[in-house]
Amino acid sequence: MNECIIETRHLTKIYGNGTEKIHALDGVSVQIAPGEFVAVMGPSGSGKSTLLNMLGALDRPTEGQILVNGQDLKKIRNLDRFRARTVGFVFQLHNLIPTLNSLENIEVPMVGQMSGGRKRRQRARELLGLVDLADRARHLPNQLSGGQRQRVAIARALANQPALILADEPTGNLDSQSGADVIKLLRKLNQELGTTIIIVTHDPAVARQTDRVLVMRDGNIADDHQVGHPFEEDLKEFRDSGLGQSLLAGEEAALAWLASKGLSSLPRLFGT
Ligand SMILES: Nc1ncnc2c1ncn2[C@@H]1O[C@H](COP(=O)(O)OP(=O)(O)OP(=O)(O)O)[C@@H](O)[C@H]1O
Ligand SMILES: [Mg+2]
Structure with a gap:
């Protein structure tokens, strides 16, 4: 199934041991095509973040398989390199480094991947332009609005041209206008760069902007549907x-x- 950028087979994640076992994921099988923009919804504790963390190789499944571009994650030796090259992460809390300005924050993931400070700086500038913050290059995170910080975090996620962006409630802390701007930006990246995007959200308005909604319940996918034409x-x-x-x-x-x-x-x- 090489048409999938991601495929999971019977993915299971059990936390804890002994008597206190939590089945955070309970046999999730799902296929995501390249270029899809997918929303993951579902109640608190249903396994959304756990699923995202597994897909991004931030954590290992208890059982089951994850194939990324047909390659089994279990067989990838250097997971750090895989993450750095293939996946861009955006979280609810932007996780910017408070003492670095916008430009420097965007450079961080490139340091290990791209030698040459000048080239990195140039790429960081391009990315800052892409998220429409060229005029905030020297601002520290605490000198930016919440929405602007999140856009810097998205630019950072794009630094190494990942095929896949995983975003866990990226609009969760934003007012509705900034949230809408962030989603618009993700949509633009999806359409213009062909980046596959999987976004966890509680907001039906956000889910409506995507192509496909997965609804999780008790560690599995309870519903999987295409989003209709906006009209x-x-x-x-x-x-x-x-x-x-x-x-x-x-x-x-x-x-x-x-x-x-x-x-x-x-x-x-x-x-x-
Ligand atoms: N590190 C952990 N150790 C033990 N249990 C965990 C751990 N992480 C998550 N869980 C449990 O696994 C289940 C799924 O958690 P998860 O964070 O994936 O939920 P979620 O759908 O993202 O919820 P929310 O909408 O609140 O973010 C929950 O019952 C949670 O308590
Ligand atoms: Mg979560």
């Missing part, structure tokens, strides 16, 4: 209206034309 509800209303019916009923050419306009869910709604 799907309006389209349904149009379909059900007398006008929609008379304009489009049975008109295959009209439906095909709409599909060519990116409204391919409309024919589906019409049942063609």
